[in-house]
Amino acid sequence: MTSQATPIRRKLMQMTLLTSGVVLLFTTASFFAYEILTFSQSTMRQLRTLGQAIATNSTAALAFDNADDAQSVLAAFKAEPHVVGAALYDNTGALFATYPEGLSRNAFPVSPETVGYRIEDSHLIGFEPVMQGHRHLGTLFVRSDLGAFYDRLELYGLISALVIALSALMAYAISSRLQRQLSGPILGLAAAAKAVSDHQDYAVRVPPAGSYELDLLTDAFNHMLTEIQGTEGRLRAQLSRLSLLQNITRATGDRQDLQSIFRVVLGTLEHSLPIDFGCVCLYNAAAESLAVSTIGPASQKYCNELALLEQSTVPIDQNGLSHCVKGDLVYEPDARRIEYPFPQRLASRGFFSLVFAPLIVENKVFGVLIAARRAAEAFTSPDCEFLKQLSEHVALATHQSQLYSALQQAYDDLRQTQHTVMQQERLRALGQMASGIAHDINNAISPVSLYTDTLLEREPNLSERARSYLITIRRAIEDVAGTVARMREFYRQREPQLTLARIDVNAVTEQVAQLTRPRWCDLPQQKGHVIELAMQFGEDLPQIMGAEGEIRDALTNLVFNAVDAMPEGGSLTLRTRVAAGADDRQSVQIEVIDSGVGMSEDTRRRCLEPFFTTKGERGTGLGLAMVYGMIQRHSAELEIDSTAGSGTTVRLSFPVYNQAAASPADVAGARPIDRRLRILLVDDDPLLIKALQDTLEEDGHLVTATNGGQAGIDAFTAAQRTGGAFQVVITDLGMPHVDGRKVAAAIKGLSPGTPIIMLTGWGQRLQAEGDIPPHVDKVLNKPPRLQQLRAALVELAA
Amino acid sequence: MARLSALRRSVCWRLATLAFACSVACAATAPSEYQVKAVFLFNFAHFVSWPVDTFRRPDAPFVIGVLGTDPFGSTLDDVVRGETIDHHPFVVKRFQDAREVADCNILFIGRTEPVRVDEALAALKGRSVLTVSDADGSEHRGVMIGLFTENNRVRLRIDLAAAKAANLTISSNLLRPAEIIGGNAPPETAQ
Numbered sequence: 003m004t005s006q007a008t009p010i011r012r013k014l015m016q017m018t019l020l021t022s023g024v025v026l027l028f029t030t031a032s033f034f035a036y037e038i039l040t041f042s043q044s045t046m047r048q049l050r051t052l053g054q055a056i057a058t059n060s061t062a063a064l065a066f067d068n069a070d071d072a073q074s075v076l077a078a079f080k081a082e083p084h085v086v087g088a089a090l091y092d093n094t095g096a097l098f099a100t101y102p103e104g105l106s107r108n109a110f111p112v113s114p115e116t117v118g119y120r121i122e123d124s125h126l127i128g129f130e131p132v133m134q135g136h137r138h139l140g141t142l143f144v145r146s147d148l149g150a151f152y153d154r155l156e157l158y159g160l161i162s163a164l165v166i167a168l169s170a171l172m173a174y175a176i177s178s179r180l181q182r183q184l185s186g187p188i189l190g191l192a193a194a195a196k197a198v199s200d201h202q203d204y205a206v207r208v209p210p211a212g213s214y215e216l217d218l219l220t221d222a223f224n225h226m227l228t229e230i231q232g233t234e235g236r237l238r239a240q241l242s243r244l245s246l247l248q249n250i251t252r253a254t255g256d257r258q259d260l261q262s263i264f265r266v267v268l269g270t271l272e273h274s275l276p277i278d279f280g281c282v283c284l285y286n287a288a289a290e291s292l293a294v295s296t297i298g299p300a301s302q303k304y305c306n307e308l309a310l311l312e313q314s315t316v317p318i319d320q321n322g323l324s325h326c327v328k329g330d331l332v333y334e335p336d337a338r339r340i341e342y343p344f345p346q347r348l349a350s351r352g353f354f355s356l357v358f359a360p361l362i363v364e365n366k367v368f369g370v371l372i373a374a375r376r377a378a379e380a381f382t383s384p385d386c387e388f389l390k391q392l393s394e395h396v397a398l399a400t401h402q403s404q405l406y407s408a409l410q411q412a413y414d415d416l417r418q419t420q421h422t423v424m425q426q427e428r429l430r431a432l433g434q435m436a437s438g439i440a441h442d443i444n445n446a447i448s449p450v451s452l453y454t455d456t457l458l459e460r461e462p463n464l465s466e467r468a469r470s471y472l473i474t475i476r477r478a479i480e481d482v483a484g485t486v487a488r489m490r491e492f493y494r495q496r497e498p499q500l501t502l503a504r505i506d507v508n509a510v511t512e513q514v515a516q517l518t519r520p521r522w523c524d525l526p527q528q529k530g531h532v533i534e535l536a537m538q539f540g541e542d543l544p545q546i547m548g549a550e551g552e553i554r555d556a557l558t559n560l561v562f563n564a565v566d567a568m569p570e571g572g573s574l575t576l577r578t579r580v581a582a583g584a585d586d587r588q589s590v591q592i593e594v595i596d597s598g599v600g601m602s603e604d605t606r607r608r609c610l611e612p613f614f615t616t617k618g619e620r621g622t623g624l625g626l627a628m629v630y631g632m633i634q635r636h637s638a639e640l641e642i643d644s645t646a647g648s649g650t651t652v653r654l655s656f657p658v659y660n661q662a663a664a665s666p667a668d669v670a671g672a673r674p675i676d677r678r679l680r681i682l683l684v685d686d687d688p689l690l691i692k693a694l695q696d697t698l699e700e701d702g703h704l705v706t707a708t709n710g711g712q713a714g715i716d717a718f719t720a721a722q723r724t725g726g727a728f729q730v731v732i733t734d735l736g737m738p739h740v741d742g743r744k745v746a747a748a749i750k751g752l753s754p755g756t757p758i759i760m761l762t763g764w765g766q767r768l769q770a771e772g773d774i775p776p777h778v779d780k781v782l783n784k785p786p787r788l789q790q791l792r793a794a795l796v797e798l799a800a
Numbered sequence: 801m802a803r804l805s806a807l808r809r810s811v812c813w814r815l816a817t818l819a820f821a822c823s824v825a826c827a828a829t830a831p832s833e834y835q836v837k838a839v840f841l842f843n844f845a846h847f848v849s850w851p852v853d854t855f856r857r858p859d860a861p862f863v864i865g866v867l868g869t870d871p872f873g874s875t876l877d878d879v880v881r882g883e884t885i886d887h888h889p890f891v892v893k894r895f896q897d898a899r900e901v902a903d904c905n906i907l908f909i910g911r912t913e914p915v916r917v918d919e920a921l922a923a924l925k926g927r928s929v930l931t932v933s934d935a936d937g938s939e940h941r942g943v944m945i946g947l948f949t950e951n952n953r954v955r956l957r958i959d960l961a962a963a964k965a966a967n968l969t970i971s972s973n974l975l976r977p978a979e980i981i982g983g984n985a986p987p988e989t990a991q
Contacts (some may be wrong), residue, residue: 061973065843066956067836068977075976134846 010185018177019170026169030162037158041151045126045260046119049146052128053084057142060090060132063141069311072099079144084153086125086143093138094519114141124148126569133350161489185470187211191223204231236384243388246274247395252276254399258406261296265391268298268623271373275385279304279353279374283316285327285367292323292370307351316344326366331390333357335379345484350384363401364420369532371396398722409436425612440486441736441763444493444784449693451479455788456697483785484551486763500771504545505553507578507656511539514557515576522565522574526684539580546590548657552632559625560594560652565619567598567650581655589639589655601644608643629654631713645774674701675796680726683707684745685761690784697788704794728800735762735775757798835966836954837908837934837947838876844906844930844945845885847974851928851967854905864931865904867920868913870894897924909943911935917943928967939981944968957981 072090074524079085079101087109088101095113119128130142187208193206204227208220215352224525230272254265265283271280279301283292293315297305305311318324321342322332334356348356353374361369371393373776375381381389454476458469515537522533538614557576564574575595599611603614609612610630615621629652633640644650681703685691693706697707706721706728708714714733722725731749746758756774757779774781780794841864855862862885866872880890895901898920907929909917914935921942924931932945939946939957944966946957956978963970 059973059976062847062971062975062977065847066840066977067953068955134843137846264847637975 010188014185015177017172017709018181019173022169022177023166026166027216028629030158030166034155034158034162038195041154043122045146045150046128049085049126049128049144050119050130052079052085053128053142053144056088056144056595057130057132060142061134061139064090064132065094065134067092069099073101073103075099076101077103082146084146084148085144086147086285087143089143090132091141091143093140095141098140100238110143117141121148135773147654152504171559175422183211183213184216187213187216187220191274191677194223194227198227198230202234204234218333224424227576230423239384242274243384245387245398246270247392249274250392253398256394257399258403260400261666263396263403264296265299268296268301271392272298272300273386275373276478278374278376279308279348279372281310281372282361282369283372284369286315287327290318290677292318292327295369304351308347310347311654316454319343321345322356322358322505323370325358329362329365329367330362331357331359331386331393333381333386333613335381337374338378348374352376355380357381357389359389359524361393361397361400363397363404368397368400369769415690428613430541436486441784443482443486444763445687445690447479447482448687448690450475451483452697452788453695454479456700460700479549479785481554484549485555487783502547504547505548505550507543507592508539510550510554511557511576511578511592512537514554514561518565518677521562526565526571531569533568533571536573536575538575538577538579540577543578543580543589543590544658547659548636548656549632552635556632556654557594559629563625563652564594564596564598564650567596567600569598571596572649580658588658590658592654592656593651595649595651597649600646600648600650601642602646606642606644610640622681669755674792675799677799678702678704678797679729679799680704681706682714682718682728682731684719684731684737684742686710686734686737691735699789701792711737711742711745714745715740717747718756719752727753728756730757730759732759732761735760742778746775746777759798815919819855828930832875833949834872835875838872840947840954840956841876841906841908841932842883842890843931844894844974845890847971848930848963849969850870850887850905850969854928855888859889860903862888863891863893863904863906865901866892866894867901867909867914868896870917871910871912903927904929906930906932907934909935909938911938914938917941924966926966928968930963930968946976947980955979 009578026076044590056075060072062068063075076088076099079088085101087105089110090098090100091114092098097107097110100110102408109209114129115132118131119126121127124147125797126146126148128144130144131138132140132142132794147575190208190211192527194206197203204434205552208222210217210220228601250267250270253270254263257263257266268280268282271277277298279595280298281294282296285292294310294312310316316323319329319342321340322346323344324332326332332346335354337354338357340346340349345356353376354377355375357371357373359373360373360598361371367639373381373389379700408536414542420787431514454472457464458472464472507597514687522535528532547771561574568574573596575593577593577595579591579593581591582588605616609626611623613623614627615623630640632638633654638657639653639655641653641655642650643653681698681700683691683694683705685694685707686709688709695705695707706717708717712731714731718728718731731745733742733745737745742760742762749756749758758777759780759782759785760775760778761782779798782790782794827847834835845862860887864876864880866876866935870876876892880892880949883890893904895907898916901907901920902926905915907920907924909920909931910936911934917935917938918941921931930945931943932947933939933943934947935943936948938948939959942959942962944959944963948957956974957980958970958975959973959981962972
């Protein structure tokens with residue numbers, strides 16, 4: 003016991019000793035009082051008895067006057083030491099005999115006094131008659147000191163002291179035993195209470211004390227402890243469940259896909275609740291069945307014996323699941339008693355306790371959380387409550403995940419749309435710019451085209467070299483025209499009008515090699531690097547159908563990319579070959595292979611996007627995009643094999659076409675019309691006017707050229723008035739103030755039968771869009787080809 | 801053994817006191833020997849028990865007899881006058897011849913009659929009569945109580961066997977101041 007034990011023990015002891023002491027004191031005091039009150043009477047009675055005995059014995063001595071005998075009778079007082087004096091008087095009142103011997107006679111009364119006993123001078127004295135029958139023989143005098151009284155008091159005091167001492171001893175002994183019955187349990191209670199408060203150990207119990215009231219107290223205390231323990235246990239369980247719920251919620255919060263959420267929930271449940279088997283099924287309301295979505299990691303081993311594999315379905319019949327999919331949590335304490343197949347299946351594998359918790363989102367059950375334990379009736383009410391709450395959390399997390407996915411999808415779509423819109427905007431701006439540039443270029447090269455055609459046709463005496471140069475110039479002009487035409491495709495979303503021709507792939511590839519020579523040979527050499535070009539051309543390649551210019555541009559782009567990928571030099575390979583494509587159709591492959599830096603996976607994935615570039619300011623981000631556009635327009639395939647650091651192979655696969663398509667080059671052989679025509683030429687470009695005028699006049703026509711729309715209209719009006727009306731009007735489209743449309747409208751108003759040919763840098767576009775302006779009979783692209791011009795005149799003026 | 805029930809009966813103690821006081825008063829000046837002995841005789845009646853059939857009637861007198869010469873004169877008569885014991889009035893009778901002695905409870909034989917002692921004793925043998933004598937050595941001859949003088953005081957000498965033979969019971973109180981001879985002496989009650 004601790005030092006705290008002392009006070010109560012001491013108090014109890016003190017109480018006991020004090021009580022017994024006081025009781026004893028009162029008892030002895032009253033005893034003393036009684037004794038003091040009764041002593042004189044009892045002493046007197048004793049003395050009287052003694053006196054009477056002596057008196058009786060003294061009769062003969064008095065009767066026969068024998069003083070010696072009287073003396074000897076009185077000597078009997080020796081037996082009573084407190085009798086200090088005695089005397090016999092005869093019937094005359096004379097002193098007859100005295101006791102003790104030798105005591106002066108003066109010490110006795112002279113004559114006998116009144117019969118009786120009394121206290122006188124601290125002595126008890128008495129006079130007793132000596133009678134023989136009725137005869138008075140004399141008187142006995144007795145004197146006794148109070149020593150007996152004091153002796154008695156002393157004796158009583160001694161006895162009292164002894165009794166008190168003994169009683170105190172006994173009381174101490176008894177109380178030290180008895181107080182333990184009181185203090186022991188109380189101290190036990192105190193110790194238990196202290197232990198409980200110190201260690202929070204509510205499993206402490208106080209043993210019964212063996213006394214009714216203390217047992218009541220102990221029982222109450224123990225009961226309280228039991229209650230607290232129970233409450234504490236429930237609180238702890240609740241806390242651990244809350245913590246578990248929080249863990250699960252946190253874990254699910256980190257995850258966005260259903261499987262992952264379900265897996266972490268089931269894993270935590272298996273480990274921490276714990277459960278023996280757990281899975282999540284998704285509810286298919288239409289099919290009235292559940293599809294197993296996820297099985298807990300530790301439950302996987304039971305899958306086969308339960309025939310519950312992921313994605314397998316569980317029909318919902320009149321079992322607990324039917325209630326569950328209506329939104330109720332279902333607890334089956336013993337699945338063996340449920341007749342339906344699904345609980346039976348679980349029960350047959352030793353899972354007796356089942357809980358089906360619905361996963362509800364927006365008042366719709368979308369799934370069921372199934373938890374099972376092997377023992378029957380193994381789920382407590384708090385367990386079920388926990389599972390219910392958990393299922394709500396899981397449903398919420400699932401819902402959030404779905405919302406997140408939807409949001410992500412929407413965001414991605416939005417970003418894609420934004421990207422597309424931006425792209426289109428860029429392309430539109432670029433297209434507008436390109437359109438203006440194209441118009442100007444077309445105008446600029448139109449004289450070149452016209453004069454080249456004229457020279458080739460009208461000058462038979464040209465040297466072979468000059469003719470060859472002119473042919474090259476004409477091809478270059480065509481390429482420029484084609485390039486300008488394609489520039490417009492940037493902002494055009496519709497399929498461009500391809501003018502397909504038979505193409506010799508090897509020739510085109512060779513041309514590209516030659517065209518790009520400055521980039522792969524000259525520039526690197528200036529920097530001291532060497533790029534070796536290898537051309538591996540397959541033999542007897544079939545022709546393909548395609549736009550030669552586009553293909554050439556695409557290959558040029560690819561060669562530029564390859565060169566850019568080899569800043570330190572390397573090897574560049576151009577390879578052509580025939581390959582068997584899908585469904586046995588042959589294809590012609592062109593490969594551009596470099597030994598350069600290659601592309602990372604990310605770069606490779608994005609390289610086809612427009613404006614994606616790795617070249618910084620130098621790159622436009624349009625090269626591969628244009629290549630891809632060409633590929634798509636040719637129904638070809640593009641493959642890019644690349645690894646960072648080990649070069650890139652770009653492979654273009656063109657399908658082989660056996661039938662030939664009609665070629666616009668057919669018009670090449672058109673002859674000039676055999677009549678002389680009066681032609682009005684309206685344009686705002688003096689160079690173009692001059693070239694057209696020269697060319698048409700070479701063909702024998704009368705050409706009047708006017709600068710600008712208004713001038714053209716005025717000239718046409720004047721000619722009509724003078725009778726020399728123009729038979730054909732050729733007008734430009736884009737002119738300041740009065741454009742080609744107004745010119746056309748005015749002329750048709752004056753002379754509806756006069757054919758109008760419109761020349762335009764946007765010619766292809768107008769044709770492609772079906773946007774031929776009213777009153778215009780024919781639209782010709784700039785730069786106009788001589789043959790086309792002739793064909794148009796033949797067609798309209800014939 | 802029943803004492804004389806009469807002993808408890810009324811005694812006219814005033815007379816006795818008077819007689820005794822008178823005798824003492826006389827003795828104070830010249831205490832007469834026979835005055836003392838007369839009182840002793842009277843007192844014996846109180847310290848001795850007679851058989852119950854001693855008295856024929858309840859009021860039969862208690863007789864103190866004097867054999868031979870009467871040394872008391874009137875003294876004995878004075879002492880017993882008016883006295884009773886258990887309703888038996890005291891009567892003093894004088895006998896000259898032992899054979900005359902009848903209906904006597906106490907018989908005093910004076911020292912002047914030593915010859916008569918044996919005679920009287922023989923005559924009284926078997927009868928409940930207390931015999932008293934002051935003749936020297938009489939107690940050794942069969943008298944129950946002998947009176948002798950010592951230091952001027954009358955002393956008693958009692959033959960218990962003789963008293964017992966006469967079917968008399970002597971009070972132990974009487975035995976204390978007396979000297980016991982013959983028979984089985986009772987223990988001293990004092991000393």
